[in-house]
Amino acid sequence: MSLRLASVAIALVLSAMLLGAGIYESVAVAPNFQGAPTSLEHARGFYHATNPGMFFRVLSPAVQLFILVALVCNWRRPATRWRLAGALALAILADVITFKFHYPRNAILFNAPLTNPTDLDRVGAEWATGNYVRIAVVLMMVVLVMASMIRIARETAPIEHGLS
Numbered sequence: 001m002s003l004r005l006a007s008v009a010i011a012l013v014l015s016a017m018l019l020g021a022g023i024y025e026s027v028a029v030a031p032n033f034q035g036a037p038t039s040l041e042h043a044r045g046f047y048h049a050t051n052p053g054m055f056f057r058v059l060s061p062a063v064q065l066f067i068l069v070a071l072v073c074n075w076r077r078p079a080t081r082w083r084l085a086g087a088l089a090l091a092i093l094a095d096v097i098t099f100k101f102h103y104p105r106n107a108i109l110f111n112a113p114l115t116n117p118t119d120l121d122r123v124g125a126e127w128a129t130g131n132y133v134r135i136a137v138v139l140m141m142v143v144l145v146m147a148s149m150i151r152i153a154r155e156t157a158p159i160e161h162g163l164s
Helices: 005-032 037-044 052-074 078-110 117-156
Strands: none
Touching: 005 037, 005 052, 005 078, 005 117, 037 078, 037 117, 052 078, 052 117, 078 117
């Protein structure tokens, strides 16, 4: 396996992990934000030792790093270069969404006083909707990395010698 292909394969695995974790949050975590304040009391108690952010703070930079490595390894191939550059831009955009949209809502959901259930339910719903947007961005990133991997695999595959 060439370095070009291996670097994109690692980036693809990590990107797919990021996508799967985001989908998991929408399916298993976000619905538990509704029904405040009781739901958030339980969530705060459940996340006393660690929280999903600990996972994403490691995985997201790793995704960006390995997409960057794949980009450098494939720089001389314009079609692959632009797909990987687009994937890197989308990975960065996903983090911008996280920092600008989700972190302020996380602070309200997990640190603010649980005094206004209506506002807390609204913030939880906003968080869930924003997560769908983030999942769509990450899905586009995964598709670009996958398309790059397919292209590289086709370019580096041994030529078949068929019998005539």
